[in-house]
Amino acid sequence: EALKISRSSGADMSTAKPAELETKELMEALWPRIFAAFDSNGDGKVDRKELESKMKEAGNIGKAMAHADCNSDKVVTKAEWDNMLKVMFTKFGAPTVETVKWTKGVLEKLESKGK
Secondary structure (H helix, E strand, C coil): CCCCCCCCCCCCCCCCCHHHHHHHHHHHHHHHHHHHHHCCCCCCEEEHHHHHHHHHHHCHHHHHHHCCCCCCCCEEEHHHHHHHHHHHHHHHCCCCHHHHHHHHHHHHHHHHHCC
């Protein structure tokens, strides 16, 4: 299955290779949707109850999200969430196509449970 995700990238990718650019853009397109899937009550933050619930459904992506709470206030704001993506790109580089596909699959699972 081809990955068809709308692209809205604000990151500076001037030195990225074409494949890296594509996977980063795809992940950036998925990122806000993943946050929204975790934010069950739609208040723009993910509290501990939402985090724990969605971690059980999402697996490893939930563990990564636990690291996003930069100020340890037990909620992850949209700004903290977006910062986590920047840190991941800086630390690990572009995600692989397999990682993007896996992330998309987790997102689809989370979104389908919310319906």
